[in-house]
Amino acid sequence: MKFLCLVHEEPDNGLGPQTEQEAQELVNEHLDYDETLRQSGHWLYAQALQPVETATTVRVRNGKTSITDGPFAETKEVLGGFVMIEAMDMEEAIQIAAGIPSARMGFIHVRRVCEFKSS
Amino acid sequence: MSEDARKNVREKVDEIYRLESRRVLATLIRLLGDFDLAEEALHEAFTTALEQWAHEGLPKNPRTWLVSVGRFKAIDNIRRRARFDSSLAQIANELGPTTENPFAEDDEDIEDExxxxxxxxxxxxxxxxxxxxxxxxxxxxxxxxxxxxxxxxxxxxxxxxxxxxxxxxxxxxxxxxxxxxxxxxxxxxxxxxxxxxxxxxxxxxxxxxxxxxxxxxxxxxxxxxxxxxxxPEPEAVGLLALMLLQESRRAARTSPTGELILLNEQDRTLWDRAQITEGLRLIQQALASRRFGPYTIQAAIAAVHARAARADETDWNQIVAFYDILIQAEPSPVIELNRAVAVAMRDGPEAGLTIIEEIFARGDLLEYHFAHSAHADLSRRLGKIEEARASYEKALQLSQQRSEREFLERRLREL
Known part of the structure; x- marks a missing residue:
């Protein structure tokens, strides 16, 4: 079954990369982990996101599209990316999530994917 | 080169900056794909113009010249920085060769971007x-x-x-x-x-x-x-008309001591006739399109006021009719409030007061000082002095602007 690991950052907790070089090392670590998961057959898809300041909110009400800036993180945590994985159960998904490098500086929300069937 | 000639070139460059710098910037942003690079390029292009035009005279088309030189300088800068940062080299290559003659692009009709x-x-x-x-x-x-x-x-x-x-x-x-x-x-x-x-x-x-x-x-x-x-979209025309018609009253809307003067008390001879004439012409153009929206309707309301030589010649019937259209186009309590004031002018204060109290009863506009001062005004005209006092005081609490506050304080004293 599919699980989505939502990778959150906590920019103010001081655990994240402090220099450009550390940031690049973190990116490399993520890419390596993607490769590991790919080889073990768990990896489905993963992406990092542009900073939260680039977020835009789209709503359609009464046929009219409204576009607004944000939302900005009110709390100290921001969604930085996601990894979609194939796992046996929540237990295995948690183990895989714990291996995501950013789990050491932020946290990972693990959500099971809802697989709808059209009727 | 003489001091005079140098001064001459500087004045010319200043003038071209005033007239053309925004168009040059707009084109540079498209060519360079980046606001900051384009601003830097604009600055360099004008600096170069100042030096080069002093020796060689003005180019045939200064705008095209500035765009070409700006682009050339920007690519050159990126190249230079690319020696230290390899990721920039690719950007520089994508932007095109710098070897081409910067003056080759002599298109008279570069699109206004x-x-x-x-x-x-x-x-x-x-x-x-x-x-x-x-x-x-x-x-x-x-x-x-x-x-x-x-x-x-x-x-x-x-x-x-x-x-x-x-x-x-x-x-x-x-x-x-x-x-x-x-x-x-x-x-x-x-x-x-x-x-x-x-x-x-x-x-x-x-x-x-x-x-x-x-x-x-x-x-x-x-x-x-x-x-x-x-x-030239109708609503853009409508907005321009609205701004001109409002602006035309600027000289009449404050007293020499800075107090606010309401529309019906303004000295209409102080209104700017040129702005009114232009506003009225534009509003006709926008209304004729039959594709107009809220700005045009608001301008149409302002136009009814502009056509009345005296406050008591105002066609309130027409104003209420425009507010009815406006509420349909863009429902909002603030517009309902303005309509209530127009209804009061047409049918008497009681009718307006009823509408405002309905708005308050719904829980809308309770924190909006204009709603309370309008309520106060209509109450005063009906001789309901206590209600008027309470509403002026509420409005005063909510208003932060000096001239409005002075106006409200004066009304309170006059009760």
Whole structure:
């Protein structure tokens, strides 16, 4: 079954990369982990996101599209990316999530994917 | 070269900067794909012009010359920096060769790209504050300090807004283009909204001592004209008409001591006839299109006032009819309030008061000082002195602007 690991950052907790070089090392670590998961057959898809300041909110009400800036993180945590994985159960998904490098500086929300069937 | 000739070139360059720098910038942003690079390139192009034109005289088409030199300098700069940062080398290559003759591009009709610039700066994915700051900075050429001064905001705050807006445009990939036909109406709303916010900020400062900050209103009208010139959509025409008709009353709306004078008490001989004539002509043009919206209807209401030589000649019937259309086009309690005031003028204070009390009973406009001062005014005219006093006091509590407060205090004393 599919699980989505939502990778959150906590920019103010001081655990994240402090220099450009550390940031690049973190990116490399993520890419390596993607490769590991790919080889073990768990990896489905993963992406990092542009900073939260680039977020835009789209709503359609009464046929009219409204576009607004944000939302900005009110709390100290921001969604930085996601990894979609194939796992046996929540237990295995948690183990895989714990291996995501950013789990050491932020946290990972693990959500099971809802697989709808059209009727 | 003589001092005089040098001075001459400088004056000429200054004039070209005033007239052409925004168009040159708009084109450079498209060519370079980046606001900051384009601003830097613009600056370098004008610096080069100052030196080179002094020796060689003015080029045939200064605007094309500036675009070519700006682009050339920018690519050259990126190349130079690329020696230290390999990722820039690719950008420089994508931007094209620098070896080509910078003066080759001698097209007399380079497209006016300020419209792209306007739509990108007013993109709704940017916050309204950022839209205003970026528009004034890039489309109007205001300095950060000028914007900060006009909006009574510290310069670093404005600077930060502009920096953030530019990085959002770059990182979120907001396109540099005029929206397609299907998106145009929504996006145009956003542009008109920014222009009208700038106008209102100049027309009636929301707090502080100055009721009118003329520069901002004048700039908004200039922007409105530019927009109409580049994209003569009925609502753009309607907004320009609305701003001109409101602006025409500027000299009449405050007393020499700075107190607010209401429309029906204004000396109408002080109204600017030229602005009224132009506003009335534009409103006809917008109404004739049959595709108009809220700005045009508001302008139509302002036009009814403008046509009345004396306050008691105002056609309130027509004004109420326009408010009815406006409420359908854009339902809002504030418009209902304005309609209530017009109904009171047509049918007497009692009728207006009933509508305002219905709005209050719904829980709307309870924190809006104009609603309480309108309520107070109608109560006073009906001889309900206690109600009037309570409402003026409530309005006073909610109002922050000096001239409005003085007006309310005077009304309270006169009860």
């Amino acid at each position: 300020r419209l792209r610039l306007i739509f990108t700066c007013c993109h709704p994915a940017l916050s309204p504050d950022a839209q205003i700051a970026l528009t004034l900075r890039t489309v109007c050429g205001f300095t950060t300090e000028e914007i900060a001064h006009a909006f009574l905001t510290p310069p670093p705050t404005i600077a930060q807004r502009i920096v953030r807006a530019k990085s959002k445009i770059r990182d979120a990939h907001i396109p540099y283009e005029v929206p397609s036909h299907t998106e145009l109406p929504d996006r145009l709303d956003s542009v008109l909204h920014v222009i009208y916010l700038v106008f209102n900020e100049g027309y009636s400062a929301s707090f502080g001592d100055s009721l009118t900050r003329h520069d901002l209103s004048a700039e908004a009208i200039r922007l409105g004209r530019l927009l109409v010139e580049l994209l």
